[in-house]
Amino acid sequence: MNADGTDGADGAGSHVEVGEYARALHAEAQRANERRVLVLAGGPAATRERAHDAVDALSVGVSETTVVGPEDFLAGEHVGVRRAGELLGSTREVVVLDCHAECRPNALGRVVGVVDGGGLLVVLAPDVDAWPDVRDGFDEGMAVPPFSLDEVTGHFRRRLVALARAHRGVSVVDVDDPTEQGDSDGGRLVSDGRTNPPPAKPTPEPSAPADPRYPAAAYEACRTADQAEAVGALEALLDDDSAVVVSADRGRGKSSAAGLAAGALAARGDDVVVTASERRGSREVFERARELLDALDAAGEHAGEYDLRAADPGVSTDADAGGRVRFASLADVVDDPTDGDVLVVDEAATIPVRRLEATLDADRVAYATTVHGYEGTGRGFDVRFRGRLDDGAHAVVESKLVTPIRYAAGDPVEVWAFRALLLDARPPVDSLVADATPASVAYRELDADALLADEHLLREVFGSLVLAHYRTEPDDLARLLDAPNLSVRALIHDGHVACVALLAREGDLSADRRASMYEGGRVKGNMLPDVLTSQLRDERAAETVGYRVVRIATHHAVRRGGLASHLLAEIRAEVGDDVDWLGSGFGATPELVDFWRENGYGSVHLSTTRNDASGEYSAIVLDPTSDAGRALHDRHAEWFAERVPGVLSDALADCDPDVVRATLRACDADVDVDLSAAAWRTVVGASYGPGLFDVAPGPFRDLAVKHLVDPDDSAGALDAREERLLVERVLQARPWPAVADSLDYVSPGACMRALGDAVQPLVDAYGDADARRERERFAD
Numbered sequence: 001m002n003a004d005g006t007d008g009a010d011g012a013g014s015h016v017e018v019g020e021y022a023r024a025l026h027a028e029a030q031r032a033n034e035r036r037v038l039v040l041a042g043g044p045a046a047t048r049e050r051a052h053d054a055v056d057a058l059s060v061g062v063s064e065t066t067v068v069g070p071e072d073f074l075a076g077e078h079v080g081v082r083r084a085g086e087l088l089g090s091t092r093e094v095v096v097l098d099c100h101a102e103c104r105p106n107a108l109g110r111v112v113g114v115v116d117g118g119g120l121l122v123v124l125a126p127d128v129d130a131w132p133d134v135r136d137g138f139d140e141g142m143a144v145p146p147f148s149l150d151e152v153t154g155h156f157r158r159r160l161v162a163l164a165r166a167h168r169g170v171s172v173v174d175v176d177d178p179t180e181q182g183d184s185d186g187g188r189l190v191s192d193g194r195t196n197p198p199p200a201k202p203t204p205e206p207s208a209p210a211d212p213r214y215p216a217a218a219y220e221a222c223r224t225a226d227q228a229e230a231v232g233a234l235e236a237l238l239d240d241d242s243a244v245v246v247s248a249d250r251g252r253g254k255s256s257a258a259g260l261a262a263g264a265l266a267a268r269g270d271d272v273v274v275t276a277s278e279r280r281g282s283r284e285v286f287e288r289a290r291e292l293l294d295a296l297d298a299a300g301e302h303a304g305e306y307d308l309r310a311a312d313p314g315v316s317t318d319a320d321a322g323g324r325v326r327f328a329s330l331a332d333v334v335d336d337p338t339d340g341d342v343l344v345v346d347e348a349a350t351i352p353v354r355r356l357e358a359t360l361d362a363d364r365v366a367y368a369t370t371v372h373g374y375e376g377t378g379r380g381f382d383v384r385f386r387g388r389l390d391d392g393a394h395a396v397v398e399s400k401l402v403t404p405i406r407y408a409a410g411d412p413v414e415v416w417a418f419r420a421l422l423l424d425a426r427p428p429v430d431s432l433v434a435d436a437t438p439a440s441v442a443y444r445e446l447d448a449d450a451l452l453a454d455e456h457l458l459r460e461v462f463g464s465l466v467l468a469h470y471r472t473e474p475d476d477l478a479r480l481l482d483a484p485n486l487s488v489r490a491l492i493h494d495g496h497v498a499c500v501a502l503l504a505r506e507g508d509l510s511a512d513r514r515a516s517m518y519e520g521g522r523v524k525g526n527m528l529p530d531v532l533t534s535q536l537r538d539e540r541a542a543e544t545v546g547y548r549v550v551r552i553a554t555h556h557a558v559r560r561g562g563l564a565s566h567l568l569a570e571i572r573a574e575v576g577d578d579v580d581w582l583g584s585g586f587g588a589t590p591e592l593v594d595f596w597r598e599n600g601y602g603s604v605h606l607s608t609t610r611n612d613a614s615g616e617y618s619a620i621v622l623d624p625t626s627d628a629g630r631a632l633h634d635r636h637a638e639w640f641a642e643r644v645p646g647v648l649s650d651a652l653a654d655c656d657p658d659v660v661r662a663t664l665r666a667c668d669a670d671v672d673v674d675l676s677a678a679a680w681r682t683v684v685g686a687s688y689g690p691g692l693f694d695v696a697p698g699p700f701r702d703l704a705v706k707h708l709v710d711p712d713d714s715a716g717a718l719d720a721r722e723e724r725l726l727v728e729r730v731l732q733a734r735p736w737p738a739v740a741d742s743l744d745y746v747s748p749g750a751c752m753r754a755l756g757d758a759v760q761p762l763v764d765a766y767g768d769a770d771a772r773r774e775r776e777r778f779a780d
């Protein structure tokens with residue numbers, strides 16, 4: 001046996017002693033300041049025992065080792081698989097990820113992300129040849145009714161194993177394979193990931209700019225030259241109307257750079273507000289700010305450990321200087337982006353564009369954004385928000401960090417993880433699809449085999465889907481490849497993806513499942529039938545079957561060219577009447593609701609709570625494709641029109657009036673107006689005569705719903721401001737002064753008169769004989 005644990009014959013197929021091999025791999029990682037992965041494959045007991053041997057052989061020690069898995073078999077630090085995200089922001093030298101109970105791609109990404117340069121990740125897995133066909137806890141989540149677990153496939157893991165075997169830096173050892181020597185401490189080296197690298201080259205030393213405006217200590221705290229450059233770029237925040245974008249892949253130190261700048265600004269008395277989608281994610285900003293204030297001897301009494309749980313006061317300087325760095329939730333920042341002198345938006349890529357837009361009102365603002373991260377990312381910041389920033393009032397300074405902080409550039413484990421989890425997937429470059437039109441493209445159903453046969457296509461499909469959402473995670477890749485209810489349709493231009501849709505088959509549930517759903521039981525998947533059944537109380541909704549468009553995205557170079565409409569039409573033609581409906585549920589903006597309406601999808605619901613991440617209310621739309629689907633659509637459209645005044649004056653009272661207008665316009669229901677003579681006297685009185693809206697708002701609501709959902713041709717159009725007035729005052733019951741303010745009327749009185757004017761054409765169009773008689777009295 002050699003010192004590296006192999007039995008002489010180098011490379012795959014040879015026998016290895018696991019402890020020694022792990023030590024050799026770890027030593028190589030340390031020499032190169034890179035990470036290494038050791039996959040121990042076999043039965044749960046054997047792999048755990050060998051993992052113990054491996055960790056025992058390292059200098060790190062068992063108690064310093066983190067186990068991520070269902071149970072702690074090492075007596076080190078233990079974290080459950082679903083809680084692997086809690087490790088983010090921290091670093092570890094040795095981590096063991098136990099995949100026997102479940103292989104959760106998100107956990108794999110996160111765990112790779114926390115292993116330091118010079119560190120080792122040990123992955124415990126079933127026999128690698130059998131693994132793709134083993135169904136585990138993660139797979140169970142993909143078996144959404146009516147599909148069963150054996151309809152879930154193992155493509156993601158087959159690809160993962162193939163890439164683990166092929167990539168540098170990842171070793172696979174089969175520990176179930178007893179050796180000819182009968183040595184139970186060993187295993188068979190399936191693939192040898194050692195690379196025999198030269199020692200890591202020193203990277204350029206960080207240095208301050210020639211004429212620094214931040215204190216020297218801010219630059220001394222930097223770990224790489226890139227990071228010092230980013231801090232230099234953040235000096236622009238000393239000037240009014242400035243915006244700085246610091247972007248990098250994960251682990252390049254951009255949040256730390258933002259924290260150093262925040263500390264430097266606080267030291268001179270600025271009130272720095274830091275926001276992020278999760279408070280936890282901003283820890284690094286605060287830690288660096290606090291360290292800098294300490295180094296400058298400028299910290300006030302609140303400086304200390306940053307407390308992630310409490311309503312932490314953040315970090316302040318002493319009272320004289322009056323500076324501080326404090327956290328504010330995204331909701332608070334969206335509410336008032338100008339509260340504070342400087343705004344720092346951390347992990348901006350995880351924030352939906354609509355919320356980012358609010359931050360443009362801040363005078364001095366910095367965005368730290370991850371381009372590619374182990375936990376997945378969204379590209380809304382790059383693709384949809386960057387342009388807005390450049391067009392705005394700020395002078396924009398940009399800084400890109402390339403050099404990793406914690407491991408050498410070119411670390412093979414980073415390359416492997418990015419490829420295996422498709423973290424760097426992108427849509428095709430613009431020029432490849434710039435000429436795409438509905439006439440140039442081919443419609444294709446892309447099943448997992450088609451996607452796996454062409455890695456470029458897979459990358460383009462996944463990269464395009466990432467664009468359609470503020471956040472796509474590694475789990476989504478596994479679902480795309482293995483979940484029996486999901487499938488992909490795309491428009492291909494010259495071999496490249498111009499437009500793509502992800503479909504989920506939903507419904508067709510058994511009577512038992514439907515009853516359980518109706519009575520409040522949880523049924524996986526099936527989002528649209530679930531909402532219609534459990535919230536809207538329609539036990540028969542899940543009898544029908546349909547395709548929900550989970551995501552649809554057109555390449556940004558060819559938007560508004562009819563491609564998405566063409567794709568929806570092709571999908572409609574393909575499904576014929578094999579299913580009952582096509583549908584979707586999405587964060588409602590006026591443009592998106594219009595898009596669906598123009599494509600024949602009618603609205604049947606607007607959620608009563610905002611989506612946590614996007615801050616938007618979700619709309620549900622249906623396009624029936626069979627008689628049963630038509631019946632489902634019609635009864636929900638009618639029910640939506642009937643119940644909407646109640647919801648708008650209650651849970652949806654703060655919904656954007658343009659979202660309400662678009663959603664009601666998209667509702668394909670017949671609305672009758674049937675008011676009593678007394679009600680008409682009030683309405684006519686308030687519009688043509690001396691009466692008051694406030695004494696009986698009910699009849700005005702009926703008229704507003706009629707007009708916004710199902711207007712008669714004779715009614716004549718109200719302009720957008722008049723419709724907003726109907727929504728805000730009549731349907732959402734906002735007080736007169738608030739409505740006058742939001743719609744720019746000079747006074748509440750002017751707003752009242754405007755409402756009267758807006759109601760006149762409604763009286764003319766929808767009034768009955770009683771209304772007309774009453775109207776005559778105010779003829780002139």
Ligand SMILES: CC(=O)SCCNC(=O)CCNC(=O)[C@H](O)C(C)(C)COP(=O)(O)OP(=O)(O)OC[C@H]1O[C@@H](n2cnc3c(N)ncnc32)[C@H](O)[C@@H]1OP(=O)(O)O
Pocket residue numbers: 467468469499549550551552553554555558559560561562563564565566584585586587591592594595596598
């Ligand atoms: C379930 C979900 O995925 S909802 C989320 C949808 N996806 C996204 O938001 C991702 C980013 N956006 C996109 O990829 C695209 O803008 C899509 C998918 C929304 C639309 O794709 P496109 O190919 O541009 O749509 P298409 O050209 O067929 O548009 C048809 C109509 O939709 C409406 N529409 C589409 N985009 C917009 C927009 N930005 N503003 C206003 N109206 C719009 C218009 O009525 C348009 O018709 P018109 O151009 O004749 O006025």
